Amino acid sequence: MTGSVWRPLLFLDVDGPLIPFGALSQPYPTFATGSEPLGADANPLLARVDPEHGPRLAALPCEVVWATTWMADANECIAPRIGLPQLAVVDWPEPSDIDDQDERSGLHWKTRTLVAWAAGRPFAWVDDEVTDTDRAWIAAHHRGRALLHRVDPRRGLTGSDYAALDSWLRRLV
Template identity: 70%
Template sequence: MTDSIRRPLLFLDVDGPLIPFGAALWQYPTYRTDEEPESSGSNPLLGRINPAHGPRLAALPCDLIWATTWLDDANECIAPRIGLPRLPVVTWPEPSDADEQDARNGVHWKTRALVDWAAGRAFAWVDDEITDTDRAWVSAHHRGAALLHRVDPSQGLGDADYVALDEWLRTC
């Protein structure tokens, strides 16, 4: 068995964890990178992404996977800004009857798909919309270890989040 198979997965959302939102606009620092000159006219929210996230995420003992509605645009727009290579991307399935039932029960629409993607492998999920209902569903339906780590969207990923993730990932 290779290290890659044994390493836990880390499913990473973009909006909230990497692009903070919800606080007064003036509260967010902005960052320019060589990949995003000021005159580029791209999404202005990209400037909120701290390039220090890339090395910190890459240092975590896991396999990173984009779990975002950005889909492969995360590889095109975000990965180069923060120095990450292209990452696998969760492709969200069409909603099913089971997903609709989950939603009525308060389960996030990503939850079932991430458990299916993990296929029993240990995983952490970093998102700003995780609830205790998602944690309970994962606990009942996933045979591996799982950490559902909610990030405050007005702050984004911070030092305490990285410490918690690193400590948990090293126990898997």
């Protein structure tokens, strides 16, 4: 964990929030960036990442942390495309270490790790897979404030998502 202990955390997923997917009948907009051209071996989904996410995320009063299966690749592939510095990255447990009971009860496999990583600090979790089960578990097991913000994966983060995050985070600082 890095950064000031007084700033809230924003745990950010990539697939869904930054890379929209799942729309049935429309093509996604694509974005070229001057700093990070797509090479022949690059993930073609990276072209869906809007470079405006970087300034919008940087303007939020929090410490942004990658909470994605992209792990360190988010710093190599996503951060430069949107103009963010290297961010802290949540290390996930091995699949064999994830509690089967959590899966049966509907608890997301990221939930316990994010609460442990936050260590009592307030946090927002931006993901397309959070559920009421995660909200209830976090309310019972996390001593700080938490906002679990579900993003529609077909659209990704929108202006209204940023407004909701900004409003919640500013009430904490």
